[in-house]
Structures are given as C-alpha cells and as structure tokens.
Amino acid sequence: MNLDVQGMLKVFDAIGETMAAHKEYLTELDSAIGDADHGINMNRGFHKVHDKLSAGSYTDLGALFKDVGMTLMGNVGGASGPLYGTFFMRMSTKLAGRQDVDTVSLADAMEEGLKGIVALGKAQLQDKTMVDALTPAVEALKKASDNGVDLCGALEAGVAAAQSGMESTIPLVARKGRASYLGERSAGHQDPGATSIYLILSTILRSVKESS
Amino acid sequence: MNAILVVSHSAEAARGIVAIASQMAGERVGIAACGGTDDGELGTSVPSILSALEGLLETSDGVLVIPDLGSAVLAARTAKDLLGERAGRVLIADGPVLEGTLMASVEASVGAGLDRLAAVVDETRGLRKLQE
Numbered sequence: 001m002n003l004d005v006q007g008m009l010k011v012f013d014a015i016g017e018t019m020a021a022h023k024e025y026l027t028e029l030d031s032a033i034g035d036a037d038h039g040i041n042m043n044r045g046f047h048k049v050h051d052k053l054s055a056g057s058y059t060d061l062g063a064l065f066k067d068v069g070m071t072l073m074g075n076v077g078g079a080s081g082p083l084y085g086t087f088f089m090r091m092s093t094k095l096a097g098r099q100d101v102d103t104v105s106l107a108d109a110m111e112e113g114l115k116g117i118v119a120l121g122k123a124q125l126q127d128k129t130m131v132d133a134l135t136p137a138v139e140a141l142k143k144a145s146d147n148g149v150d151l152c153g154a155l156e157a158g159v160a161a162a163q164s165g166m167e168s169t170i171p172l173v174a175r176k177g178r179a180s181y182l183g184e185r186s187a188g189h190q191d192p193g194a195t196s197i198y199l200i201l202s203t204i205l206r207s208v209k210e211s212s
Numbered sequence: 213m214n215a216i217l218v219v220s221h222s223a224e225a226a227r228g229i230v231a232i233a234s235q236m237a238g239e240r241v242g243i244a245a246c247g248g249t250d251d252g253e254l255g256t257s258v259p260s261i262l263s264a265l266e267g268l269l270e271t272s273d274g275v276l277v278i279p280d281l282g283s284a285v286l287a288a289r290t291a292k293d294l295l296g297e298r299a300g301r302v303l304i305a306d307g308p309v310l311e312g313t314l315m316a317s318v319e320a321s322v323g324a325g326l327d328r329l330a331a332v333v334d335e336t337r338g339l340r341k342l343q344e
Binding site for chain 2: 041044048070073074075076077078079081082083085086120121177178
C-alpha cells in the first residue's frame with residue numbers, strides 16, 4: 001500500500017504522541033551527555049506541527065512536509081530544530097506534487113533529507129549523532145526500494161537498521177554537538193538524536209501497519 | 213555599510229547585547245537582535261532569523277551573524293541557505309558573542325568588510341579583562 005496525504009497526517013499525529021510519551025526519556029538521555037532539553041524540544045516542536053497541520057488543508061505531500069519543516073525550525077529551539085527542519089524541508093522538495101508515497105519515493109525523499117542533515121551538521125558516521133541511526137535506515141530503505149519491497153516491509157527493514165544504528169552510538173565518543181565537550185565521558189550513553197530518529201521511524205511503521 | 217545580527221537562545225540576552233553595542237557604535241550601524249523560539253521559549257528560530265536577515269539586507273551591503281552557541285550556528289546557517297542568491301551577502305562569525313558584537317559594531321561603523329568583521333569577532337577571544 002501507499003501512504004497518502006490523510007495517512008501522512010495520521011503519521012505526524014502519531015509522531016506527536018510518541019514525542020509526548022517519550023519526552024522524559026529523551027530528556028534523560030540528553031541530560032547524561034547534552035543539555036537535557038531534547039525531549040522537551042522535540043515534544044514542543046511536534047506539538048506545534050500538530051497545530052499547524054490541523055489548521056491547514058493539504059492536497060500534496062510537498063506542501064505538508066514543507067510546513068512540518070518550517071514549524072520545527074521555528075519551534076524546537078535547540079540544534080534539532082534546524083536539523084529536523086532541514087530533513088523534512090529537503091524531503092518536501094522530492095515530494096512536491098505527490099499525493100502519496102511508495103517505497104521508492106519515500107526512500108528517495110529520505111535520502112535527500114539525510115543529505116540535508118549531513119550538509120548542515122557536517123556529522124559523519126560514528127560521530128555519535130542522529131546520522132548514526134538515519135544513515136543505515138536510509139540504506140535499508142534504498143535496498144528495499146531496489147528490491148521492490150512494499151512500504152511496510154521497507155519500513156520494517158528501516159526501523160531495524162535505525163535501532164541497531166541507535167544502539168551502536170552507546171560506546172561511541174561524541175565528536176559533534178554539545179556531547180563532544182565531554183570527550184571520553186560521552187561513551188556509555190545512547191545518543192538522544194539517534195534515539196529520536198528511531199522513535200520517529202518506528203512510529204511511521206506502526207502508523208502504516210495500523211492503516212493497512 | 214555592513215550590518216550585524218546577534219542570535220542568542222534568549223531574546224533578552226540578544227536585545228541587551230545589541231543595546232550595549234548600539235551605544236558604542238552609534239546609530240549608523242544596523243544592529244539587530246534575534247532570540248528565542250517562535251513562542252518566546254529559550255532557543256532559536258530559523259524563520260525569525262530569516263526575517264531579521266531579510267530586513268537588514270534591505271538597508272545594508274551585507275550582514276555579519278554572531279551566534280551565541282553551536283545550535284544557534286546551525287539555525288543561522290539554515291536561515292542563510294534559505295536566502296538563496298542573497299546568501300553570499302551573509303557571513304557567520306565565531307567568537308564571544310558580547311565582546312565580538314561590540315568590536316565588530318565599531319569596526320562596521322568605519323565601513324569594514326564582512327571578512328574583516330568576522331576576523332575581529334574571532335580576535336576578541338583573546339581579550340583580557342583583568343590586567344596584570
């Protein structure tokens with residue numbers, strides 16, 4: 001099945017609920033190696049996304065993703081604002097004019113979003129950032145796309161890859177962002193940004209499963 | 213003449229720094245403050261930085277952005293990218309936000325270019341307050 005505009009609105013509502021439910025958890029992860037605001041910021045940002053999307057009416061996914069991106073950029077507050085904002089804005093350029101997404105178009109859009117995050121944050125793999133979860137997830141989606149896997153199967157592979165990417169950040173020493181100020185002391189903690197990537201992807205999967 | 217935009221996580225901090233710098237540099241230099249999220253929480257907002265940049269660019273040759281912390285740098289860089297062709301008239305500086313803004317404002321008032329302004333901000337890193 002494909003994910004249409006109505007389905008995508010449900011996805012973002014579900015992401016908002018996930019962020020509200022995991023606000024304390026993400027903030028706790030961030031208090032170990034950052035400035036203890038990731039959960040609060042993500043919850044605030046996606047709450048605003050919910051308000052923005054509820055007030056709008058959308059016929060194309062490009063406009064929907066652009067509003068998500070700009071809302072996050074103005075309301076998240078920390079570094080995640082520009083990073084997640086750029087992710088969804090860059091996805092919107094690939095989704096412009098589309099009424100729905102399948103595996104191929106979602107993988108393509110997410111690859112574009114990842115490029116935006118990397119260009120802005122300049123993080124590489126194993127820097128202990130969101131890129132460590134997002135890169136393998138995008139690779140899994142691209143592989144599923146090449147193999148003609150349906151959206152559900154592709155997202156399952158993407159979520160599994162994001163989960164192992166997220167867990168792989170635990171022993172790493174941070175080389176980007178606030179956590180890098182801690183040097184060796186950042187090792188032994190799971191990266192909050194990689195965790196929010198995993199939470200978002202697993203919510204998309206759950207939402208797609210529920211509506212199929 | 214070039215203008216200056218102070219980007220802080222706090223709207224009050226940005227405004228306070230701009231107030232001090234404006235008094236030193238005089239009214240000829242455009243110095244603007246941008247801080248807080250769209251709801252006025254602590255943080256930075258890309259759309260608000262973007263509109264501040266657009267405003268300053270209308271009346272100046274270029275804008276030097278002076279951010280307070282790393283995430284303000286990311287927000288400033290994102291806003292700059294959204295300017296399209298005008299992005300070439302914006303430069304982001306790296307250095308102490310208060311001292312850097314003061315020195316760069318004075319330098320801007322005598323017509324210095326953006327590269328020079330950014331260098332001045334960087335140099336304020338070594339300023340000492342206690343004289344031995």
